[in-house]
Amino acid sequence: MYLHTRNWILLPLFAATASVGTAITLETDPMGMLELEVPAQSDALISLPLHRTAVYSGQIATVEGNRIDLVTTGASPDWSEDEWVYVADTQPVTYYALFMSGDLEGCYYTISGNDADSLELDLEAGSLEGYGLENQALQIVPYWTLGTFFSEQDAVTPSAAITGLGERSELHFYDQSAGVDLAASTVFYYYDGTAFGGEGWRMRGDSWTEIHDDYPIAPDRAFGFRNITDSAVELLLPGQVQMTQSTFVIEGREIDSDIRVATTSMVPVSLADSKLLESGAVEGTTSITGLDADLVMVMDNSAAGFDKAAVGIYYYYEGASFGGPGWRLKGGGFLSLMDSVEVFQPGQGVLIRKVGDTSGSQALWQFLPEYLSSDLD
DSSP, rough: OOOOOEEEEEEEETTTTOOSSSSSSSOOOEEEEEEEEEOOOEEEOOOOBBBBSEEEEEEEEEEEETTTEEEOOOTTTTOOOOOOOOOOTTTTTOOOEEESSSTTTTTTTEEEEOOEEEEEEOTOOOOTTTOOOTTTTEEEOEEEEEEIITTOOOOOOOOOOOOOSSSSEEEEHHHOOOSSSSOOSSEEEEEEOOSSTSSSOOOOOOOTOOTTTEEEEEEEEEEEEEESSSOOOOEEEEEEEESOOOEEEOOOSSEEEEEOOOOOOOOOTTTTTTTTTTTSSSBBBBBBTTTTTOOEEEEOTOOSSSSEEEOOOOOOOSSSTTTTTTTEESSTTOOOOOOTTTBOOOBBBBBEEEOTTTOOEEEEEEEOOHHHHHHHH
């Protein structure tokens, strides 16, 4: 039913957890690896749950609006102005601030500015005030990009044509536009020729001379890997385990809309353990048939084909009949509870179809992976 995955934790899970101090660099989080097999002539909805090595670990002193002042120790930190801000050609890395504790644990925001000991985050007119962030832990982490993650992958088949035709791999990204069954908003392919500025990632519909190797990939972003070849390929997904809650902001739209989500957990997570319902990320229904409920839709990435339909569609029934409340599978029988089904697999995306909501609701979907909760017990 699911994309074939094998995962390893290469270091003991709790041998090198993140420190909550003021050091310039943090103790290394545990390393991990995923293998994802994508069939020939097929799509797979994937994610990158393992992050790049953090470059800073520290403690928050104060916040104001989108600004964070860090606790200082002696001359540390002592950053150059805008050291963590992306600038094409001269500073080709985009960084994000990851909250390691507190109410926003697991949330991350792109760094839009910094001085010697403070950060400014891109909050889209939001504010960090009111979340009790003082004395909480924070990391600075570089985003994976098309260039840093995919350019050296043997699984990526380049296009010999600048037009991106013939056998090739494509990466399909989706924005948060309202609506269902929408096509990818952005499609990339790798060109390995020498013309038009040479090899690199190209965006379909953009100038052929524009190279997009620096395009950042969010840690909770589910996107499509399209294998347009006659052979199965195996993606290797290395990185460091995020030692926080898995967090995703779910925003409602005025009309029914699809949201592609992923978790940062390195172990499978069941519908019940995901806390989707408790967090308000999805709404249940009193209709046993699933009428007017938000849906959790799982793709069969091990099956061949493009633009495949979901093979599992789940909803939460809130009524007292048919065995009482719990997760149900469309077509799976009204009496069969699906709470323990592990729909969230490491490195695999899932689609949530939200019912239209004119209130503009927003939910912070958070849950603690089993290996972290066990450590805290």
